[in-house]
Amino acid sequence: MKYNARKDAAGGGGGASFAIPCVDIKKFVASLAFLTLFVAFWQLQPYGSLLTAARSSSAAASPCSLLATATAAADLPSSNATAETAASKDQPVATATTASASAVPVRLARAARPEDPNKRVLRPYGSAAALFVQFGAYRGGPRTFAVVGLASKPTHVFGTPYFKCEWVPNPTAGDPSPRPVRTKAYKMLPDWGYGRVYTVVVVNCTFPSNPNVANAGGKLLVHAYYSTASRRYERFVALEEAPGSYEESRFSPPFQYDYLYCGSSLYGNLSASRIREWVAYHAHFFGPRSHFVLHDADGISSEVRAVLDPWVRAGRVTLQDIRAQAEYDGYYYNQFLVVNDCLHRYRHAANWTFFFDVDEYLYLPNGQRLDEVLGKLSGYTQFTIEQNPMSSKLCVQNPSRNYSR
Numbered sequence: 339m340k341y342n343a344r345k346d347a348a349g350g351g352g353g354a355s356f357a358i359p360c361v362d363i364k365k366f367v368a369s370l371a372f373l374t375l376f377v378a379f380w381q382l383q384p385y386g387s388l389l390t391a392a393r394s395s396s397a398a399a400s401p402c403s404l405l406a407t408a409t410a411a412a413d414l415p416s417s418n419a420t421a422e423t424a425a426s427k428d429q430p431v432a433t434a435t436t437a438s439a440s441a442v443p444v445r446l447a448r449a450a451r452p453e454d455p456n457k458r459v460l461r462p463y464g465s466a467a468a469l470f471v472q473f474g475a476y477r478g479g480p481r482t483f484a485v486v487g488l489a490s491k492p493t494h495v496f497g498t499p500y501f502k503c504e505w506v507p508n509p510t511a512g513d514p515s516p517r518p519v520r521t522k523a524y525k526m527l528p529d530w531g532y533g534r535v536y537t538v539v540v541v542n543c544t545f546p547s548n549p550n551v552a553n554a555g556g557k558l559l560v561h562a563y564y565s566t567a568s569r570r571y572e573r574f575v576a577l578e579e580a581p582g583s584y585e586e587s588r589f590s591p592p593f594q595y596d597y598l599y600c601g602s603s604l605y606g607n608l609s610a611s612r613i614r615e616w617v618a619y620h621a622h623f624f625g626p627r628s629h630f631v632l633h634d635a636d637g638i639s640s641e642v643r644a645v646l647d648p649w650v651r652a653g654r655v656t657l658q659d660i661r662a663q664a665e666y667d668g669y670y671y672n673q674f675l676v677v678n679d680c681l682h683r684y685r686h687a688a689n690w691t692f693f694f695d696v697d698e699y700l701y702l703p704n705g706q707r708l709d710e711v712l713g714k715l716s717g718y719t720q721f722t723i724e725q726n727p728m729s730s731k732l733c734v735q736n737p738s739r740n741y742s743r
Contacts, residue, residue, distance in 0.1 A: 475577040491537040502561040503543030529674035535667040555581035596627040598688035600680035603635035603671035610641035
């Protein structure tokens with residue numbers, strides 16, 4: 339049905355004049371959608387400031403004459419004056435309630451739900467200890483790796499965290515999209531329960547075969563899971579091998595050294611003269627094919643460093659700075675972390691690796707030689723050395739007497 343709009347300004351023609359303005363359906367739908375969004379934003383309390391701007395812009399931008407615009411009270415002397423002015427122009431009129439331009443729109447606040455006073459809430463802030471803190475990662479052989487680090491002791495003693503390993507090969511021209519190799523890791527806690535906030539964790543990754551057999555290089559990824567009841571985990575790159583860097587020959591003898599010493603954490607006020615004596619004695623005891631690895635846990639003063647520098651330059655001593663371990667509360671300056679890292683780092687560097695402190699001296703009675711004694715122990719992978727307190731006598735007067743007791 340088509341309406342013919344008629345407008346008579348004089349009001350004649352025998353009947354009441356009326357006008358039906360044209361309504362564009364697209365603009366009507368757009369206005370309806372705008373009003374829907376307007377109501378939705380009204381319910382959101384944080385967007386109340388945006389609501390004022392939306393109301394003012396929508397009132398000034400209506401294109402259809404059927405939707406009358408509201409004017410501010412400052413522009414309109416009165417509603418009657420507005421009606422009279424509009425009637426003289428024969429236009430539809432809509433009067434608005436006068437309001438101050440600075441008035442704040444009313445916000446509709448939702449009713450707060452009553453809280454149960456007996457329902458307690460736990461709110462965590464920060465983290466007490468890390469799931470895993472990597473210290474080192476090394477190849478233990480053609481198909482095995484060791485990742486050494488620290489971890490939260492309560493988590494690993496009372497929880498069920500576990501690890502998985504993944505080798506991601508580097509792409510090559512012959513295999514541009516190599517498939518990763520995955521295996522489940524074996525976890526070891528080698529500090530005998532002496533850990534404090536942190537305990538030592540050695541993650542062993544053993545694959546069915548050498549994952550880098552083509553020597554194209556790749557990355558060893560470790561997936562550290564929080565527990566068996568959760569799929570949440572942390573993934574990190576533990577080790578990376580460059581193309582062509584793999585050498586299988588270094589995992590079998592002859593090794594670089596006959597004997598290697600792995601020292602514990604050096605801390606406190608060390609005597610430079612005592613360190614000079616200790617290093618000189620054991621360098622002679624082990625012979626020229628030996629090496630010493632020392633770990634500075636803030637115990638190497640300038641005087642002690644001056645004593646060690648000649649040995650370092652001669653290639654007989656390696657001094658590693660481990661002062662960063664102080665941030666992680668472990669047993670005795672994290673000595674279990676240090677010695678386990680040294681074990682795996684130099685696992686294939688010497689025939690025998692020794693672990694003892696710098697206040698201890700190795701001694702073979704009756705003029706025995708070290709290679710003769712170790713030759714009798716070649717069928718064993720580990721042995722312990724009997725400890726005796728040092729004698730208070732500076733000189734041995736009678737070798738038949740036991741001055742150590």
